[in-house]
Amino acid sequence: MRIGRVVAGTVALAATTIMAASESAAAGVTPRIGSDHTYSGRQNAPSVPLHKGIGVAQRQYRIAVYTGNKAGAGTDANVFITINGTRGFVKHKLDNSENNFERGKTDRFALGLRDVGRIKSITVRHDNKGEKPGWYLNRVTIDGATFSAYRWLAKDEDDHRTWVKLYRH
Template identity: 80%
Template sequence: MRIGRVVAGTMALAAATIMATSESAAASVTPRIGSDHSYSVRQNAPSVPLHEGIGMAQRQYRIAVYTGNKAGAGTDANVYITINGTRGFVKHKLNFERGKTDRFTLGLRDVGRMMSIKISHGNSGKKPGWYLKKVTIDFNARFPCNRWLATDEDDGNTWVNLRRR
């Protein structure tokens, strides 16, 4: 009986030491672009910063965002992408301008097979409207858009859900 308690106590101490080591190591990791990372598993768990996701599988996503080459197509607003997959979702802040293809390589939580994305912006700044042409992720997941995300264009929404094609 006493040996069982000692073993259990030793295992708990080892687990606490591993967690403390993992947390201090994770705190020293800096995301490559921006710091507005969040993720969640599919079971409606709250989003938390990526560095708190100890033990979560991570992968690199190569994201290309194509802004249309139209007058006023760029945006001053904060833009976010949410990638939805078979194992949950991940959200990240992006920064880019008109007529460009902006490329990001992001180390984020693995969401499994990508099913859809949501692109949104906060409608802030002098020129918040944005014409989004398309988004590609990892060269094989394509999300065509070809529309304005603006309160004074199209349907007036500053967000759009796009299915994988």
């Protein structure tokens, strides 16, 4: 009898989880994957937690970030990317085991994220932390699409912003 209760409990839990995901989808809100990134199927809609693996189309994104070769171009600040596509957007912190975003360096990331459809634009930003957080971003490529910046992301340079929205060309 105990095994029957466990199986029945597991089936009930799975049904509840699927129902919650269906209700979120019906409301037009797509839940969030993992803890490092968020996704919303509608612009200006808040992201909500997602139960991993329930009706979520994932895609492998190959991202290359090119830091400029200018004096002081590198940063130790935390860098984030938002990928905007035809099916919503996803946000992710760019980090790996290397010393990222140093002068003249190309940093590469392979990220399994929510599929946002055809990429229209990206937003790159940093949190302005560290001794010298200013950063000169040349460009970003995602799966062969290029997003050119050639500008400072710094509170004390250019337009004093630590973020930039870039469009595909």
